[in-house]
Amino acid sequence: MTHSVFHWLRVEAFVYATEKEDLVKETFSSLVGTDEFQTEISEGEHGNRMLILQFMASRQKEMxxxxxxLGQKVLSDLTADLENRIDDDCVFYTRLDKQKAVQGEWAIAHHGDVISITGKVASNPAKKEIxxxxxxxxxxxFAPSQAPREGAPEQAERSRT
Known part of the structure; x- marks a missing residue:
């Protein structure tokens, strides 16, 4: 796409004291495509050390x-549920299962231990439908190319003769 789809896009995850910090950082990095993201040290509600990983995508290439x-399954699931994932202010929300992600699988989450993706979708005028x-x-x-299979042009040529 030549124009930016989002005004801004934020990816965020919390790393709790009970988790392997390096593994979560590596997983986060694989999602955002770089190891250049913000890491903030914070404190959980029980006083435990917690990290907040955050990436703000500013270029379309990063988005x-x-x-x-994410892969076709997640993209398909997101596409099917867009009405519920974009609010009236044109902000897109989704959450990925962090535990599945560290095991190498991207999946939409329905619980709290997540990697969140939030972004303001560009639309003119700014309406949810748009x-x-x-x-x-x-x-x-991001759909797989619908290019002809190898040999298809030859078969078409043969069928005309």
Missing amino acids: DAVFGA AVANMRNYLGS
């Missing part, structure tokens, strides 16, 4: 890296 990493359509087109751009 594409995030969505390109944002949903723009996001649907964007996610569709």
Whole structure:
């Protein structure tokens, strides 16, 4: 895509004291496509050390890296549920299962231990319906190529003779 799909896109995860920090950072890095992200040390509600990992994508290439990493299953699930994932302010929300992610699988989460992806979808005028359509087109751009299989042009040529 030549124009930016988002005004901003934020990816965020919490690393709790009971988790392997390096593993979560490595997983986060694989999602955002770089190891250059913010790491903030914080304190959990029980006084335990906690890290907050945050990546703000400012270029379309960075945004594409995030969505390109998710795989067809997640992209398909997101596309099917866009009406519920974009609010009236054109902000897109999704959460990925962090425990599955560290095991190498991207999946949409339905619980609290997540990697969150939030972004303001560009739409003019700023209406939910337009944002949903723009996001649907964007996610569709990651579909596998529908290029002809090898040999298909030859078969077509033979069928004409």
